[in-house]
Amino acid sequence: MTLGGPTRIAVVLCAVLLAGSGCARFDNAQSQPFTTEPQMAPPPQTKPEPPPPLPGTPFPKACPAPGVMQGCLESTSGLIMGGDSQSALVAERTTGVVKEVSTKAEPVVKMTIPVDPSGDGGLLDIIKSPTYAQDRLMYAYVSTPTDNRVIRIADGDIPKPILTGIPKGAVGNAGALKFTSPTTLLVLTGDAGNSAQAADPASLAGKVLRIEQPTTVNQAPTTTALSGMGSGGGMCVDPSDGALYITDRTPSADRMQKITKDSVVSTVWTWPDRPGVAGCAALDGTVLVNLVNTKQTVALRLAPETGAVTGEPEVVRQDQHGHAWALAVSPDGNIWGATVNKTSGDAEKLDDVVFPLFPSGGGFPRQNADKT
Helix, strand or coil, X not given: CCCCHHHHHHHHHHHHHHHCCCCCCCXXXXXXXXXXXXXXXXXXXXXXXXXXXXXXXXXXXXXXXXXXXXXXXXXXXXXXXXXXXXXXXXXXXXXXXXXXXXXXXXXXXXEECCCCCCCCCCEEEEEECCCHHHHCEEEEEEECCCCEEEEEEECCCCCEEEEEEECCCCCCCCCEEEEEECCEEEEECCCCCCHHHHHCCXXXXXXXXXXXXXXXXXXXXXXXXXXXXXXXXXXXXXXXXXXXEEXXXXXXXXXXXXXXXXXXXXXXXXXXXXXXXXXXXXXXCEEEEXXXXXXXXXXXXXXXXXXXXXXXXXXXXXXXXXXXXXXEECCCCCEEXXXXXXXXXXXXXXXXXXXXXXXXXXXXCHHHCCCC
16 A cells, blocks of 8 residues: 555654654553563552552442342342352242342342232242252242242243142232251141131141142142141241241231141240231241331240240340341341331332341340340
8 A cells, every 4th residue: 555645744754753752652551652661660658558448338239228138129028048148039029039139249130930919919938949959949939810829940940830729819818838858848828818718628728738749740639737827927947846836817816836846736926916927937946026017026935845935025126127027047047037118118218128137147146045
C-alpha cells in the first residue's frame, strides 16, 4: 500500500513526535511509555498505608439485609440448613421457588415447582432424602388446583407424585414433611378447614401419614400414625430419644403433641389463646416453637425422666424479624428461622428473610436449661 499526500505527511510527523515522546500510544500498556528498564517499587514510607476497610456486611449486595442469611424473599415455608451452617435451601410458599441462600453469596434458584398458592396453599414444605448425597432426591408437599400432594424430585428430572388426593380447602392446607428413618417419610396434612375430615379414617386430611419406602412405583400402602389434626404446623424429632413432636391449630386451641418411638401419643402443651403455632426444632430435651401471630419463638423445657414440660414456655425471640414459620437446627447447634411477613400483612423493607435465632452464634444457649 502506498501512502501519499496528507496521509504520508501525518505518519512521518507522528514518527518524529514519537521519537520525542510526544505522540500518544494505544497499546496494552495503557498508554504508558515503553521502557526496558525494570519497574522499581516505591521506597517504603515511614507511615504505612492503612488497610482497606472491611465490608460493612457479608451479605449479598443485591439485598443488604444485615443480621440475616438472606433477605428480599417471598414468604417462606420449608428450610433446610447446609453442612457449613452458613447456607440453606429455602422454599417460597407462594411462588413455588426453592432457593440456595448463603451468608457469602447471592441466592441461586435451584428449582421452581408449579403450585397453587391460593388460600394458605402453595409450596408447603421441602425435605432432602436421608441418603441425598447418593440419590440426589428431594421431596415436597405442594398444593395443586385440585388437591394437596407429596412429590419426589430428582436432579434434572420433572417432579413425580408419590401421594395425591389429600383434600385441599380454602384454608387448612399447611403441612410438613419429616423422615423418621432412612425409609419412613411422615406427612402432616391439614384438615382443609373441615374438622370432620380430620376424624374420618377414609380421608387423608388432618392426619400424620406414614409412607414407607417413598417411591413412584409399587409403593406400600400409606398408613395413619395420628388423626384429628387441625391446620398443620410443623414436625421435629428430638435426637436424644427419637420422640416426634407435632404442632397444629385446632378450632379451640393450638397444641403440641408427642409420639414416642413406641407409638405412645400424648399432648405436651396447649395454647388456648391460639398464637399460631408453626415450625418446631427439638434438641436435648428442649423443643422450640414459632408462634406466628405473636412474633415469638418459645422454648419448652422437658423433664428427662417424664418428658413433661417443666414450666411456662420461655420466650427466646420477641418481634425480631417479625412473623416466622420454619425452624431448623444447623450443624453448629444454632437455630435458624424463616419469615412469612409478606403474607401475614406486616411486611418490612427487606422481607422475607432467613435469620439466626442466636446471632452471636455458639448454638442454643443450654446454660439456661434449668430456667423454669
